Amino acid sequence: FTVFKSHFQERVWSEWPREIRDRDIAAMRHLKYQCHQEIEKEKFLQYVFFKQWFALKDYCNQKGIRIIGDIPIYVTYDSADVWTHPELFKLNEHKKPAVVAGVPPDYFSKTGQLWGNPVYNWDVIRGQEYAWWVRRIEHNLKLFDVVRVDHFRGFVDYWEVPAHEKTAVHGTWHKAPAYDFFQNLLERFPGLPIIAEDLGIITDEVKEVMLHFGFPGMKILLFAFGEDLPAHPYLPHNYIPNCVAYTGTHDNNTIKGWLKSEAQEEDKKRLFEYLGRKAPLSSLHWELIRLLMSSVADTVIFPLQDVLGKGEKDRMNIPGVGQGNWQWRFEQPELTEKIRTTLFQMTRRYARVENNKHK
Structure with a gap:
């Protein structure tokens, strides 16, 4: 190709x-x-x-x-996958997308998000016993130890927009064969090691699918300090063990970058209220890491930028911006003895060292 x-x-x-x-x-x-x-x-x-x-x-x-890899639910139209298997996608007679993927309007976007990826023809895929998806998962499990499935809710129901539309407003919801699909995968890959990316608006049906198969979801701590404190599901006291908790992902600002340029004064007040004290900004990244470490979450993840206390210019990725992303590197001397000792002591204190048989 x-x-x-x-x-x-x-x-x-x-x-x-x-x-x-x-x-x-x-x-x-x-x-x-x-x-x-x-x-x-x-x-x-x-x-x-x-x-x-x-x-x-x-x-x-x-x-x-262990290495965690991302697998987006959709593939790009101009790809070997669609060229070699056009029957698996909803294409027109010219083999161009008849409908495309996206998400509907919500609080954050009046016109929704129009991704433009071709939508799966689940009837054909199911008729082939999900063979293409089986090969895709099998390949990713060779590359990675754990796979994070992006836009997990699309396996339950998905937003489909006519290809000629300029926004995602005029779309419709469609059901995907979630139970049959994941049961098939689990029979082929027992103990399937996946993380369900369940950020955003998630329906009860999506939660039921995750619970049924035991797939862990995600918690993003930097999203937790809004007006709904203490009820926000991303606050550590609301976690369940079967989840993966992050300070932030590759798409977020660093902790220090968030504090400096994104967090409102009320957000900071709620953060300090949750901590029980007004911690100095210079060490606040350790306070948030400690919150995750001490939670019941089976797995906690924080970017190295947060461990190093880096600011906004060191963030990994800015969604929707085409240039300058995924270029961050660190120099070995930045990981000082003090930082290594602090991280190790915190990891051991909260029983997350391998010898303690904890993740």
């Missing part, structure tokens, strides 16, 4: 010559012969990548480190 896309001047696959778009066997064989060297080069590059990746993963696992 990568080589063909380059061969056709990066055009979307549905705009390739019809015989290649439709994967005619003779035409494909001829083009593969024509692009033989480029294909072999691409194979080698992918071989090198996976060799290096699995060497890194083995090294991490030997050190007792």
Whole structure:
């Protein structure tokens, strides 16, 4: 797919010559012969990548480190997945999306979010016993030890918008075969190690699916200090053991960045009220890490930026911004002896050291 896309001047696959778009066997064989060297080069590059990746993963696992990887529920339209399996998606006669994915209007957006990804044809997928999804999950479980499933609620019901629409307003809800789908996956992958990304507006039906299969959801501490204190589900005293608690994710600001540029004065007052004292801003990142460590959450995660006490310029990602993301690096000397000691002592104090048989 990568080589063909380059061969056709990066055009979307549905705009390739019809015989290649439709994967005619003779035409494909001829083009593969024509692009033989480029294909072999691409194979080698992918071989090198996976060799290096699995060497890194083995090294991490030997050190007792598990790697969590993200798997978005949807794939992009201009991808090998849609080109090779157009029947699994709701496409029109020209093999372009008839409908696209998104989420409806809510408190945060009057027009909703129009993602533009092609929507699954679940009837066809179920008729094939979820074979494509099984292969996708199987591949990700080789790459990662745990998989975080993005937009989990889309496996229960999903928002579908006609492809010609400019916003997500005029969409409709549709049901997905959640119970049958996950039962099938669990039969093939017993103990399926996934985290359900359940942020945002989550229905009771979604919660029931998660509870039925025992999938842990997510808690984001930086979202917890709104006006609904102490009822907010992201406050540590409201956690259940089967959850994964974060100070923030890759899409959030750092703790210090949040305090400086995003948190309102009332948010800070509620934070100090919850802590029971007005902690100095210079050490407040440790206070929030401690809140998570001392909670009942089976797993707690915090970005290294928060451990190091970094500010907004060191955040990982700004959603919706195309440039400058995923470039943050740290220098080894930044992880000082004092920081390492503080983190280790806190980890041991709250029984989260491996020898204590806690996560």
